Amino acid sequence: MPPTEDPHVLPPFAPARAAAIRTQLGLTLGQVAWALTAYCGSPVHPSLVEAWEAGTAVPENAHVKALAAALWCSPVDLVGEAATLAQCRTVAGLTVNETAAALGITRGQWEDAERRNRWQGTPAQTDALLRTLCPPPACFVAACGKSAQLRVLLREAVTTWWPNYIGPLTRIVPLDAAVLRHALEHLHLTYQQMEGATGGPPRQAAEAEARATDFLERIDLYLWHHIRQAVNPARPTS
Structure with missing residues (x-):
């Protein structure tokens, strides 16, 4: 599947983080559900928000974006550790073009790296990757095939x-x-x-x-x- 410019190709949703942010804000499940309904344009029941926080249901990326708005945070605050190069780019808030330019490679080269989740850059390009995307160690090692x-x-x-x-x-x-x-x-x-x-x-x-x-x-x-x-x-x- 080709890479996408969609900035919300996110790492997996992290239920505990969503629950912790809601608790810190002092919001009830009902209040969050009401805000989600307003953002999504369709009814969201408090039980669904509760299921997300319990890990028994997984929100789609669009719902993660809406939930972040309801909780006054970034979608990145509601997800776990990036496991792929594409997810690292998302967490960094960069587009494909921006990432390729920062690493000194072509758009096509970065698209191929994301598609295969494989990094084979030069030492200088690898240094740029580490500075720009800050990939978690596990993600970086896997992308390097090591x-x-x-x-x-x-x-x-x-x-x-x-x-x-x-x-x-x-x-x-x-x-x-x-x-x-x-x-x-x-x-x-x-x-x-x-x-x-x-x-x-x-x-x-x-x-x-x-x-x-x-x-x-x-x-x-x-x-x-x-x-x-x-x-x-x-x-x-x-």
């Missing part, structure tokens, strides 16, 4: 001498070495604790081994979770 390489490095790091892997990881993940060092040390200790529990009684050992295996299988997800918590622990994420 998720598999990252998992390999992380598994080796937590099962061996983790400090040796700080350098290789900084060449993949666009984060300060100190942040990666703290995260990697945490993952290493977590895995070592799991490994230590495999020496207990058979049933407990089997459960510990299963947890350790699952940890290694999804270790990149644990890395991103730890980094998000470390960078912004107070912000609602769902």
Whole structure:
């Protein structure tokens, strides 16, 4: 599907953020529903707003835009972390043309990058991408096609001498070495604790081994979770 100039190609809706903003404003579900009805031109019941906040229903992009207006905030305040290059552009509030110009590439090149969610720019263009769009680390690594390489490095790091892997990881993940060092040390200790529990009684050992295996299988997800918590622990994420 080709990229679009629609500025509301948003990341996934974050129910907890919407609920938190409404609560901070002191608005009731009914008041928000009334405002939404005015913006949308069709009836919106308070139960629908409640379902959005509970995560049992997902608003369409048009409804997210209307909800943002009702809550006096930006649509970006109501969504989660960007997972694609197109979503990063949306969060940055840029058009396709503006993004291409900022990165020093053609419109067609950026459209192709969005369509495939794959980034293959030069070092200078990559620096511009990081400055302009500020992609979340997980999004950037995936767009560069290095998720598999990252998992390999992380598994080796937590099962061996983790400090040796700080350098290789900084060449993949666009984060300060100190942040990666703290995260990697945490993952290493977590895995070592799991490994230590495999020496207990058979049933407990089997459960510990299963947890350790699952940890290694999804270790990149644990890395991103730890980094998000470390960078912004107070912000609602769902």
